[in-house]
Amino acid sequence: MKTVSVHASRDYAVRIETGLLDHAGEEIRKLSRAETAVIVSGDIVWPLYGERVKASLENAGFRVLHYILPHGERHKTLETYTGLVNFLCDHRLTRSDVLIALGGGVTGDMTGFAAATYQRGCGFVQIPTTLLAMVDSSVGGKTAVDLPGGKNQVGAFYQPLLVLCDPETLQTLPDEEFRCGCAEVIKYGMLGDAAFFNSLRRTHVRDQLEAVIEHCVTMKRDIVHEDEFDTGLRRLLNLGHSFGHAVEKCSGFSILHGQAVAIGMAMMTRAAVEEGYCDAEALEKLLDILSAYRLPTACDYSAEELAKAMLSDKKMTGSTMHLVVPETVGKCRVHSVAAFELIDWLRAGGAV
Ligand SMILES: NC(=O)c1ccc[n+]([C@@H]2O[C@H](COP(=O)([O-])OP(=O)(O)OC[C@H]3O[C@@H](n4cnc5c(N)ncnc54)[C@H](O)[C@@H]3O)[C@@H](O)[C@H]2O)c1
Numbered sequence: 198m199k200t201v202s203v204h205a206s207r208d209y210a211v212r213i214e215t216g217l218l219d220h221a222g223e224e225i226r227k228l229s230r231a232e233t234a235v236i237v238s239g240d241i242v243w244p245l246y247g248e249r250v251k252a253s254l255e256n257a258g259f260r261v262l263h264y265i266l267p268h269g270e271r272h273k274t275l276e277t278y279t280g281l282v283n284f285l286c287d288h289r290l291t292r293s294d295v296l297i298a299l300g301g302g303v304t305g306d307m308t309g310f311a312a313a314t315y316q317r318g319c320g321f322v323q324i325p326t327t328l329l330a331m332v333d334s335s336v337g338g339k340t341a342v343d344l345p346g347g348k349n350q351v352g353a354f355y356q357p358l359l360v361l362c363d364p365e366t367l368q369t370l371p372d373e374e375f376r377c378g379c380a381e382v383i384k385y386g387m388l389g390d391a392a393f394f395n396s397l398r399r400t401h402v403r404d405q406l407e408a409v410i411e412h413c414v415t416m417k418r419d420i421v422h423e424d425e426f427d428t429g430l431r432r433l434l435n436l437g438h439s440f441g442h443a444v445e446k447c448s449g450f451s452i453l454h455g456q457a458v459a460i461g462m463a464m465m466t467r468a469a470v471e472e473g474y475c476d477a478e479a480l481e482k483l484l485d486i487l488s489a490y491r492l493p494t495a496c497d498y499s500a501e502e503l504a505k506a507m508l509s510d511k512k513m514t515g516s517t518m519h520l521v522v523p524e525t526v527g528k529c530r531v532h533s534v535a536a537f538e539l540i541d542w543l544r545a546g547g548a549v
Pocket of ligand 1: 368
């Protein structure tokens with residue numbers, strides 16, 4: 198079993214192993230004396246893996262309840278969150294009990310936020326079942342729900358007790374969703390590791406799955422260790438996200454998060470080349486790898502539409518926006534721009 202130790206306001210382990218789902222109960226029991234475990238899962242993931250996790254938890258002596266969320270970003274809302282915390286209250290859950298997020302980033306973000314806030318905080322374990330959630334969202338403690346005005350507008354930093362990644366679950370993940378995870382994997386290479394980036398071009402993520410998950414989690418662990426609360430270095434992880442969130446929002450969430458991140462990275466790198474911050478070869482390499490993974494690199498939204506969506510995003514500090522700008526493959530920096538400059542950056546990135 199591969200294990201990455203995360204050191205943050207709470208220390209925890211990320212364990213990666215095929216078949217780990219069946220050992221979830223014993224792994225969680227080592228850390229929690231909870232009487233009740235509530236598995237929170239989506240309506241697609243629960244029928245696939247719910248009973249296995251439930252059986253494992255029962256074998257470890259937990260009383261197990263489950264709560265099923267409707268799938269999709271559209272349901273990452275305060276309304277869905279309210280339904281979940283009311284369920285916890287109705288079943289008299291206490292702070293010493295544990296919530297288990299079984300699913301992708303949407304399930305993890307919402308369950309984490311419920312765990313952070315229900316009775317001011319209860320135990321929380323992540324069992325990510327998408328590549329994106331394994332390499333990114335399940336680690337680092339960002340939890341949130343969306344508002345009509347923007348993504349992740351209500352949330353908390355709240356670290357899990359444990360993260361269990363079972364790569365076998367990715368066998369049922371639709372290819373389009375797997376490729377979304379690849380966008381986040383490519384992001385890690387682009388923001389901080391050229392050798393890793395090049396390895397992804399040589400060997401497909403699918404053919405080095407456990408090693409890729411371990412590498413990305415380790416990179417994220419190191420960044421979170423330096424800047425858990427996202428005031429400096431952690432902003433680098435937002436590469437592709439400022440433009441990407443705007444693309445996602447303009448599409449009414451029909452463009453998936455990972456696809457939007459791919460578009461956002463490509464646009465930002467195009468703009469960085471135009472503005473003279475980045476070498477042209479880096480853009481060529483990025484477009485090449487994104488197309489090799491069949492990820493989109495452009496969108497039809499106008500610079501005005503995207504700027505409007507961005508201005509409601511929480512990555513604004515006052516009237517300044519922090520853009521993560523590539524300098525070359527494996528090196529990015531945070532560049533602050535005034536709100537009125539955004540349109541130019543978006544046009545330089547290829548927006549119409
Ligand atoms: N907290 C963070 O640090 C962080 C980081 C990156 C992204 N995010 C958030 O993560 C979310 C995106 O996560 P995602 O890409 O995992 O999307 P998702 O949670 O919507 O899952 C994608 C789809 O795959 C299905 N699915 C999940 N696992 C499956 C499996 N094993 N087999 C079959 N189907 C499966 C889900 O039901 C869903 O329909 C966004 O809301 C984004 O904002 C959070």
